[in-house]
Amino acid sequence: MTSAAFQSKFTANILQSWWIQSGGSRITSMGTPEVKERNLVHQTVEISGAIEGTTIPLLLKFTPGGKVDEVRVRTTPDKSYTIPHPSYDQPHSYQEREIVIGNATYPLPATLTVPKHKPGEKVPVVVLVHGSGPHDRDSTFMGTKIFRDLAAGLSSSGIAVLRYEKHSLEHGFKMSAEPATLDRDTTDDAIYAAKSAAQQEGIDPDNIFILGHSQGAGTMPRILSKAPSLLVRG
Template sequence: MLQPSLWICALLFLLAAPLFAQKVPTDPTALASRLIEQLAKEDFTGASERFNDRLKVALPPDKLATAWKLITEQAGPFKKILKTRTEKDRQYDVVIITCAFEKANLDAKVAYDAQQKVAGLLFSPAVSSDLPTYVRPASYREEDVQLPGGLPGTLAVPIEAKAPLPAVVLLHGSGPGDRDQTLGPNKPFRDIALGLASRGIASLRYDKRTRVRPEQFQNATYTVREEILDDARSALTLLRVRPEVDRRRLFVLGHSLGGMLLPRLAREESEVAGLIVLAAPARPFADVLTDQLDYLSAVSTSEVEKAQLAALKQQAERLRDPGLSEATPAAQLPSGVPASYWLDLRPYDPPATARTLQTPMLILQGERDYQVTRTDFELWKRVLAGRSNVKFNLYAQLNHLFMAGEGQILPSEYLTSSHVAQVVIDDLAKWITSSAGKRP
C-alpha cells in the first residue's frame, strides 16, 4: 500500500560551497539551538539570516514559514528542545536537535559550512534506539548477510534455542523500504525479528531492491516479480543452506503488499511451511487505494492536502480503466509506477489463490488500520472459511504497523515512536512453533 502520508515537510539538504572565509566564534550547537528557537517564535527572517546564499534562494522567509506551518499542523505546536548531538558529513558540521512537539518528537538536522552558515536543514521523525521490552538482546545474535540476488540483509539467530531452528523471511509492503521497514521513528520488522529471535525463531530481513538498486526501475517496465517475488525466493534460498535453520520449517511473513503476494509466492515455493499475512489487501488494489485516499481526505484539515489527495485519487481511478495499457505514461499512475506493474496485479485475486493452496496460514489484522481495513480481513475469512489450517486474529487497538493507539487514527500517529504489540509477537511465535504451523 501507499506509505502513510506523514505530511511533514522535509527540507532537503541544500549544500553549497563556501564563498568566503569568515571567522565566527559562535559554536554550531548554540547557533542551531538559536535557529530552532527563532522558528518556534515564527521569526523566519531572523532564522534565515545565517543561511548561506544558496539556501537563502531556495528557502526564503516566506517558504520557511510555509514549511514550519506544515510541520506544526501535523506534529503540533513546538514545546522544547530535548537533546542535541553533532556529527560530520563531508565538509559539513551537522547538529541534530531532537525537538518535542505536542504530538511527536522530531529531529532537526542543521548543516553548517566552513563559514558556519546554514547549508542545509532537514526535519524528520526522531528515531528511538530503544528496543521493546519483550526483546532479550542476550538471547540472539545478528549477522550481516547478502542474498544470492545481491541485496544486503540481517539474519537474526537465537543462541539459546537448539538448532536447527524454524526461520521466517520478512517481506515488505510497497515503497523502497529498508530491512526494518522503517517508517518515521518506528521499525516494525526489527521489532518482529528480534521479538521472534528472543523466542527461539530465526529470521531474515533485507533491504528492498527498489531501495538498494533504484536505477533498475527507472524508465523500465517491471512487475512485482522484479520488485518483490524474485528476492523473496532468493531469501528462502539463503536460509535453506544455513546450518542453524531447519529447511522444513521455513515461513514467510508478508506485510501489506508483501502479505497480498504470499499466495502467489507459495505457488512457486510449495515447500514453505506456512504463510503469515499481516494487514494484506484482499480486494483489487485500486479499491483499497481509493478507500485509503478517501479516508485521508476526510480527516485532513488542509485544502492543499485535499487537492493533492484528489489528484492521487484520479491516478488510482485509472487503474480500473479498461483502456489501461503499457503505453499509459507512468506519470499518470500511482507513485509513477509503470502500467506493466498494475496490469500484472489487476487479475490477481489473493484469497482465491490462497484457497487453491494447502499451505498453513496465519492472517492478522489491526482494527484501527485505515490503509488495509477490516473489509479486507473479512474477505480473507469468508473465502478461506472452513480451512482447519488457517487461523485469523483481529486486534482492536492496533494500526497498520500493529502498534497500539486509541480513537480515530490520523497519519500523525506514525510520527510517534512505538513498537509492535507484544501480543502479536506472542501469537506469531506460538503459531510458528505449533504443530498447526508445520508441514508433516
C-alpha cells in the first residue's frame, strides 16, 4: 500500500523510465528489510536488492499508518560510527522536543532544543536553515554535525534552537516530480519553522532569529520578505 501523496507522483511513466534506465534488468534477489530510522513523520526501512549481480540499497519511508510514502536509492556509505559531541555541550542545561513542521502534504520532523528556564519565562529561539542539497536536521556531513553542535552550544547558553529535516531529504522523490524552485527547496520551510517556533511553549515570539548556512544564508532576504507577520530577524 502507498500513500495518496506517493501515488500521485509515482506514475506509470516514471516506473517505465526507471526500467528503461536500468536497461530492462531483472531483480534477482531481495535482502532482509532493516529499520534504519524512526521519526514523527516516517519510518525508514532499507532493503538491499540484487539486480543482475549489482546490489542496490533501497530506502523506503513508511507513514505512521504503514504506507509507503517515499523511495530512494542510498548513494552514500552507511556510516554507523558515532560523531562525538563538542566539549561545550552541556546537556543537563537544556531539553529536546521532537515536533513536526510544514504542511499536511509535506510534514517535516524537527527538533526544538530548549534551555531549562523558570516557569513563565520565555527564551529567544534561532531557526537553522540548510545549504543546498538534501540534509538532515543535524546537517551531517563528512564526520560533522554542524547544526546539532550549534544547537548544543546555543541552548547551553540560554538560547533555544529549532532544526529540521530538509524537504529534499524527507520528501525527495515526491519533490522530483515538481518544478524546482528556491521557495520550495528552502524559503517556505524556513517560514514554516519560524511560525512553529513562535507557537512553542517557553519561546518568546518577539525574539525569533533565522540563521542560514550557504544557500540558506543567501536566501535570507527572501525569507524575511515573505514573513512580514512574524517578528523575525536573520
